[in-house]
Amino acid sequence: MAQAAGHTGDLLDLFRSEGALSRIDVIERTGLSRSTVNQRLAALERADLIREAGGAESSGGRPSTLFDFNAGRAKVLTADIGAMGFTLAVCDLAGRPLDHLSRDVEVWSGPETVLGMVQEGFDSLARPDEVWAVAVGVPGPVEFDAHRVVNPPIMTGWDGYDIAAAFSSRYRGPVVVENDVNARAVAESRLTGQPNLVALKLGTGIGAGLVLNGQIIRGDKGAAGDIGHTRAGHTDPEPRTCRCGNLDCLETYAAGWALVKQLSDLGRDVRRTSDVAALVAQGDMEAVRLVRAAGRSIGEAVAGLVSILNPRLVALSGQLAECGEVLMSGIRERVYQQTLPLATRDLQIFRSELGELAGVTGLALIAIDTVLAPGPLTELLGANAGT
Ligand SMILES: [Zn+2]
Structure with missing residues (x-):
């Protein structure tokens, strides 16, 4: 059977x-x-x-x-949780959002507060009995099989918290917990029809989602793609302390949080990554110089990924990506300098055109792949046999 x-x-x-x-x-x-x-x-x-x-x-x-x-057979609920708020969606079994909503809440308010708000939102989007799966995306490293975040730099209070358990008693299907950049990578891959790609999120932090042969690459525990804490792009002889506690990570040169700090030290009125992009748009010389250098540092990390994985696409998103060519030129320069011609022959490095629903769409696709996989589908077919 x-x-x-x-x-x-x-x-x-x-x-x-x-x-x-x-x-x-x-x-x-x-x-x-x-x-x-x-x-x-x-x-x-x-x-x-x-x-x-x-x-x-x-x-x-x-x-x-x-x-x-029959994509309308059931629904999946998805929550794309970011540093400053979340977007929820109810999607059909093709991953198309049917309805969505967003709320502001700082992720460091803790899991009880944030997930309580998510549950309220879910209740307004769908009845539990019509939901076959739930997926939650978070801005931190996820131990995929355990549905938990592990030592997340910005998610104070979430370390080891069982996110899936918060929903699994209310919904009958699987509850998937996924890193937000992985979810984006899946959406980018399915919607562009490209099975080999790297999605880079350049915001407060830096992360990469990897899709090869149409499959998301999580690695042994779920940490694959965490390039923000490699030492690529390390140029300053003075050690720089990263928010993870290590020295000289890529993030200390190129993450939104580091650029905000550097520009603030130079007397600029900047509080968040979007302020950095705004300064670049205004032509601020110091901001342009720092973001160009950040692009080259990120490019070194991307060159490593391109050499190892040979993706067709590198899709950039996040608020730092709004710096446009000032950032992209440095990334392209280093990638083409530091890889072999075969790896870059058809490579495209571009700014993602997916909108604000990319995260919830990718999460829905991951949840649907999970619930319609042979094992869970057997249970579903069994459960539906008598109805
Ligand atoms: Zn670090």
Whole structure:
């Protein structure tokens, strides 16, 4: 039964990635026998995960029935929690946001306060019985299998807190906890159709989300892509203390928090990363100089990623990315200097065009992949068998 349902999950993936298909299409693509295909299509139809989508002309003139993935079958709830507030969305099973809302709250107010507000928002977006999965994105390192953040630099009070447990008693499906940049990388990959990419978030901190062959790369514990705390771009002989406690991390040269501090020390009235971008837009010479140097430092870290992973796209987002070419030119300069030509032949380094819903969309896609994976899908098909 489990094995058969597993194959049924593979079949569902086909509809999710290719759209409407006829019975013959499915037989041709999978190489399965007609009777096996009939059996699995029937199971998916009973669960209302696929539906008849009208007929298509077949070569013999007789129309053959098309089946399509029923993205409206259930909902997923997602929370993209940032340093200064969060965005929530209720999405369909294709990851499309149906409704969303945003609230301001500092993440260091602690998990009880922030997640309490998230739950209130979730309640206004969907009833628990129509939700199949929940995904929460946070701006810190996530131990993925344990659903917890570990030693997060800006998330005071969250260290080791079981985020999934805050929701798992209310919703029947899986609760996924994910790093915010990983979620963005997944959205960027699916929406651009590019299976190999690096998403860089350049804001108060610096992080990277990695997608290879369409799969998110988390590493052994979930720490993959944390380039902000490598020593790339280290140029100053004077040691610089990072907010993580180590010396000379990339963030001490190029993160929003470090640039704010440096410009403030130079007498500029800056409090947050958006103020740095505003100074650059005004042509402030010191701000332009520091952001250019930050670009070169970030470029060294990106060059390392490009050499190791050979992505097709490097997509930049975050408030520091609003500095535009002043930042990008330094990144491109170092990447092209420090990598082999084959790695950069078709490489594009660009500013992400995804809007404010990129995080919740990526989270929804991760949650849906989780709940429609063969194991959980078997449970769902079992749970729906009698209804
Ligand atoms: Zn550090």
